[in-house]
Amino acid sequence: MNYFIYTSYIALLFCLSICFFHFFKLISLGAPKDLSKKSGSISAGVLYSNTVAMSPVQKESAYKHIPTYIAGIMLHIGSFVAILCFVILFFDLYTEDAVSTFFFQQRLISTFISCILWMSSCCGIVLIIKRVVSTKLRSISNADDFISTGLVTLFLLISAKLFTVYGFHNLFHQFFSHQLHELIFCAYFIFATLLFIYIPIGKLKHVVYYFAARYHLGFFYGRRGTWPPKSINN
Numbered sequence: 001m002n003y004f005i006y007t008s009y010i011a012l013l014f015c016l017s018i019c020f021f022h023f024f025k026l027i028s029l030g031a032p033k034d035l036s037k038k039s040g041s042i043s044a045g046v047l048y049s050n051t052v053a054m055s056p057v058q059k060e061s062a063y064k065h066i067p068t069y070i071a072g073i074m075l076h077i078g079s080f081v082a083i084l085c086f087v088i089l090f091f092d093l094y095t096e097d098a099v100s101t102f103f104f105q106q107r108l109i110s111t112f113i114s115c116i117l118w119m120s121s122c123c124g125i126v127l128i129i130k131r132v133v134s135t136k137l138r139s140i141s142n143a144d145d146f147i148s149t150g151l152v153t154l155f156l157l158i159s160a161k162l163f164t165v166y167g168f169h170n171l172f173h174q175f176f177s178h179q180l181h182e183l184i185f186c187a188y189f190i191f192a193t194l195l196f197i198y199i200p201i202g203k204l205k206h207v208v209y210y211f212a213a214r215y216h217l218g219f220f221y222g223r224r225g226t227w228p229p230k231s232i233n234n
Contacts, residue, residue: 004189009090011196018200019208026212032219045222049214053227068130071123078120079152081113082159086192110163117160124153144202151198155191162188 056062056069128149131137162184199205206213221227 004186004193008086008189008192008196011193012086012090015196015199019205022200022205022208026208032216034220034223036224038223040222040225040227042219042222045220045227046215046218048222048228049218053214053217068127071127074116074120074123075127075149075152075156078116078123078156081116081120082156085113085159085163114160114164117156117163121153121156121160124149124156128153147198148202148204151191151195152204155195158184158188158191 052058056066062069128146131141131145131149195204199207218227
């Protein structure tokens with residue numbers, strides 16, 4: 001069983017290494033080169049780009065698909081929570097449950113996290129179904145879209161199942177005392193391994209490029225005084 005644990009941690013190390021490589025490569029490129037006359041605030045544009053500009057009412061068509069927008073947000077939140085739980089369980093192996101005791105000793109916190117994982121899983125399933133059923137979405141989708149969303153959703157599902165049934169604090173104690181169902185345990189680390197390997201390969205690596213993209217947008221429109229948009233009264 002230890003093989004599955006260590007394989008998933010190696011996959012996580014691989015994922016972080018490649019993502020940090022992309023991140024530092026982006027930083028090495030420096031700020032965008034713009035020869036236009038500055039007429040606005042770059043910092044205000046970047047701040048707006050990462051806050052108000054991400055709301056559905058400021059996007060081109062997201063305001064027409066609010067349920068899908070919310071489902072996407074929930075899927076992202078659940079993904080980060082699931083990965084955080086994975087990292088915490090990793091530290092549990094070497095801290096004798098000190099980390100999970102600090103985070104999950106309160107039943108309210110454990111229940112809240114379980115609810116997030118289940119809700120995010122359902123959102124992932126709905127988004128996959130919509131991509132398959134919708135003719136417009138299916139026509140612009142490729143294999144990467146289905147693989148990425150599918151891997152994230154499967155990891156969320158198995159995380160929700162694992163943590164809800166066996167809890168957080170005693171998870172590894174139950175495994176090492178042979179009380180944890182072997183199939184669920186193996187599936188959890190197998191899906192974690194597949195996900196971490198695929199993140200820097202497929203579209204999921206936008207977790208790195210997102211920040212650069214929003215910075216460049218804020219830089220471009222902020223320098224020109226377009227972002228933040230001025231009110232009509234001004």
